[in-house]
Amino acid sequence: MKEKILTLPTPYGGNLELHKNTWGKSGEPLSIVSGLQGDHLNGLFLNSHLTQFLDSIVEGLDPHYTLTGQVQTFPVVNVNAVQSGTRLWPLDGMDMDLAFPGNPEGETAEAIASAILQHTKDSFWGIILTSAPPHYEDAPHIQTHKPDSREKKMCRDLQIETARRQKDSPTQKVNLFHHWQEQEISSVMVSAGSPRTINPQQCEVLFQGILNFMKAEGILKDHRNKKPDNKIKTRIYDPDEEVLVRTSAAGMLLKEVKVGNFLKKGQKIGEVRDIYSGKRLEELAAPEDGLLITLRQYPIVYEKEPIAILLSGKDRWQKIGHVFQSIVKR
Template identity: 25%
Template sequence: MIKTVFSIDLPVLENMHILKNRIEPLNLTGNEKRVCIVTGIHGDELEGQYICYEIIRRINASIQHLHGIIDIYPSLNPLGMDSLTRGIPAFDLDLNRCFPGDKDGDMSENAAAKIVEDILGSYLCIDLHSSNISLREVPQVRMIEENASMLLPYAKLLNLDFVWVHPSATVQNATLAHALNTNGVPTIAVEMGTGMRITRQFGDQITEGIFCLLKEIGMWGGEVITPKTPIISSEGQREVTMVHADVSGIFLPAVEHWKGIKKGDVIGDIVNTLTGNIEQHIIAPCDGMVFTLREYPVVNSGSLIVRILGGDFYD
């Protein structure tokens, strides 16, 4: 059942609609749990599109196994998706810095308020993101320390590679996840893949995890896999090290995503395509696992090259 969450008229006889697909079990009792799956807050993050499609397809094919209500919001920023821009076009505004919103505010604040209002009261929300066009991320969840006790049991069911628990000060207060978590809806922010791409391997991995979670909370009666046990990094445990470029040029990686490296290994080279010179050998500063890897080869001084999860993962 397609429902309108927010609608507004735009210039030149156009309009914007934020829609959701509500999937209900065959026999409603009135006591069903409701889970919300949202994506498309950023118009250049497309990994969640495949997951929305797969969840709807699989549930419709076995609707008899559904024992709760699933609300799927595939595009919270339809103008951004239509124009392949991260934020709301023309305003250069990041929708994920507008929550919880204001019904009496401008278009973005009004939309944010209606989104939050529509999701409030649900049992759980899964907020699907991609990385940007420059970086590739393994499927992971990021959360703040104060929410870890509430969210970790759910995150461990999502078939993830990695859970990164941040200090509270590192998270923006105006995100959808923060607005919902502070208003009583446990919300898990999942990140994977690369901007403007769909990585079906990652999409399938998270889709399987969502069905594992639904099974655990009594909303799905079909068969599910045994989810992966994610590596969990929190303050004082495994350290996350970031490596940046010192020079500009073209980055040629020498390591693989989600593979172990040793301190002193060559991560890659930054080369000058005019002179044929190697401008910088990028050396691993520690042992660990590469969970973020530069995807877009053009770099400037200061560009992020890798994030490394510290520890002995070498095989």
């Protein structure tokens, strides 16, 4: 069911409308939010895909599934930015995800934030669909902050291979994710791809993950009773297991790897060339073994810019090795 949850008149006569879709019986729902940034289009695509899928179930067109819980989706939060084709709404230049908890009587961004929080406050689970920051691409993965046992279970049930624990940020307290956590809504963010693009393959990974999650939590019943061939185990990486690869030259980046690749230490990631002469200024290589989770997409780079983030288990294994050695010595 598509429902209008906020209508704001605009100065030139039209209305800004915020919608949610709801399926299933009443109860503590799973809320899925996308379009906090106007250029995060993978989330919009994924939510539309979910809408089609859930519609077909409740309309009885898909004999394999029954919806046993409640799901609500909020496909487009930053309506003005999506309509403008930009990350932020040009009129206020505000990052929508810095507007929470919002204010129903406040400016447009605050009123939208307040409506989203109001309509998700009774959720049991929350998932925010996001993409990499501007000019980067993410391999599909889960993002958490300080996951408790319920959120670790969410990660396991999503069966997406990789999860990253985020560092503290001074702006986190005005994010939707933080406010969900404050309200004890079990929540994660899932990220894939680049802003301004849709990558159906990456979205499919996340779609299957959300399906896995809904089945595991009893929101969705699969009548085929088919056990998964290989249950994917999710590994949660800590911030100190992330390795940033930075440029020391500025110019044009030509990359030779793809997000999601596992790189060996010394493997070439790409090179920076001088824009005028075409000469190679720098070769960038993986400083250690690791999963390439984020890669620079836009080729023009400044000095000192991160162009890749690798997830490496090295620190963890070093720590475990250290503890093991000290036990052996004792």
